[in-house]
Amino acid sequence: MKPETVVDFDVALIERARRGDAKAFERLYREHVGRVNGLCLRMTRNPDLAADCVQDAFIKAWKALPRFEARSSFSTWLHRIAVNTVLEKRRGSANAEIAVEDPSEFEEPAMVLDSPVEEEELEAAIESLPQGARDALVLCGLYGYEHSEAASMLGIAVGTCKAQLHRARGLLKDRLERGVR
Amino acid sequence: MNKRLSRIDELAREIPPARDLWPAIAAAIEADKAAAGVPAQSRRRAGWWPAAGLAASVALVAIGVLIGENIGHQPVQQAGIPAHSTNPAVMPATLRDAEYRKQRDALWVEVRAKLQAMPPAERAKVGASLDTLRRSITEIEAALGRDPANALLQELLVNSCQEEMRALTVVRDSGREEIGT
Numbered sequence: 001m002k003p004e005t006v007v008d009f010d011v012a013l014i015e016r017a018r019r020g021d022a023k024a025f026e027r028l029y030r031e032h033v034g035r036v037n038g039l040c041l042r043m044t045r046n047p048d049l050a051a052d053c054v055q056d057a058f059i060k061a062w063k064a065l066p067r068f069e070a071r072s073s074f075s076t077w078l079h080r081i082a083v084n085t086v087l088e089k090r091r092g093s094a095n096a097e098i099a100v101e102d103p104s105e106f107e108e109p110a111m112v113l114d115s116p117v118e119e120e121e122l123e124a125a126i127e128s129l130p131q132g133a134r135d136a137l138v139l140c141g142l143y144g145y146e147h148s149e150a151a152s153m154l155g156i157a158v159g160t161c162k163a164q165l166h167r168a169r170g171l172l173k174d175r176l177e178r179g180v181r
Numbered sequence: 182m183n184k185r186l187s188r189i190d191e192l193a194r195e196i197p198p199a200r201d202l203w204p205a206i207a208a209a210i211e212a213d214k215a216a217a218g219v220p221a222q223s224r225r226r227a228g229w230w231p232a233a234g235l236a237a238s239v240a241l242v243a244i245g246v247l248i249g250e251n252i253g254h255q256p257v258q259q260a261g262i263p264a265h266s267t268n269p270a271v272m273p274a275t276l277r278d279a280e281y282r283k284q285r286d287a288l289w290v291e292v293r294a295k296l297q298a299m300p301p302a303e304r305a306k307v308g309a310s311l312d313t314l315r316r317s318i319t320e321i322e323a324a325l326g327r328d329p330a331n332a333l334l335q336e337l338l339v340n341s342c343q344e345e346m347r348a349l350t351v352v353r354d355s356g357r358e359e360i361g362t
């Protein structure tokens with residue numbers, strides 16, 4: 001992921017939360033809940049299920065705080081827990097694996113669209129993508145994670161993640177051209 | 182107003198959840214703290230007065246009372262040492278289980294006997310804590326009666342009833358270590 005500043009403010013709150021201070025953890029929740037919910041909502045496409053995932057992710061984070069290593073980004077750590085939670089809730093609907101012979105063929109530039117589109121239209125097109133492609137696009141294209149980080153969060157190979165992102169871009173382009181909605 | 186976007190990463194990463202998820206997370210954290218704290222504390226205080234364990238339980242269910250009050254206050258019968266007023270229609274499935282109810286009622290019988298054998302001052306303190314627990318459960322049940330589909334209240338009721346069982350066990354077992362050693 002593009003380096004994210006580990007703010008001292010967060011570090012102090014994490015330390016207090018680690019010692020059992022729920023108020024400090026609530027401040028961390030308030031600060032991060034928007035991003036976590038955005039991630040879960042885009043992965044699940046269901047506001048209620050996303051809210052369940054967010055709730056569970058923060059509860060898991062509280063329990064796992066003693067194992068959090070302060071030198072890593074709290075936000076990335078939290079997102080990893082949230083992605084795991086979404087995957088657990090999906091249960092059984094496994095990510096489709098795409099066979100990849102040469103992952104380097106899928107190296108992609110930034111997520112630039114061919115022509116500007118309305119925000120709502122773009123959200124709808126992303127929502128319409130198949131699960132595996134959508135996950136890769138949301139994590140890499142929107143939240144800025146490297147393929148290796150996104151692949152690790154999703155429990156798939158790096159090559160698969162690249163292939164899914166490539167597929168997502170193709171489908172997205174196609175759907176935006178045809179007009180999803 | 183719908184913005185026009187040229188890049189995927191121009192989409193908002195933060196999307197606040199439709200409702201505040203913190204109360205449910207806070208309740209789970211309190212339950213976690215209580216579960217972690219009660220056994221150790223009750224072992225340290227092996228005498229008649231199981232205050233530490235009860236305090237943790239009372240703290241947990243107090244959250245239920247706050248939420249119950251937010252949803253709408255109804256007068257609650259003073260519990261004394263309870264006549265079980267649980268309304269099966271509003272109970273989550275786990276609490277309708279006959280075995281659970283049998284165990285809980287049996288525990289109450291033992292605890293009543295234990296209370297009778299306590300010195301008056303301690304009996305008053307322990308009785309008051311158990312009253313608070315039972316009153317909290319009654320309040321949550323009343324709130325659930327008004328809003329039976331409320332998942333948060335259902336979870337609080339389950340957690341509170343588990344705390345009740347834990348507290349009753351602490352009271353029942355209090356003094357046993359002294360007797361045994």
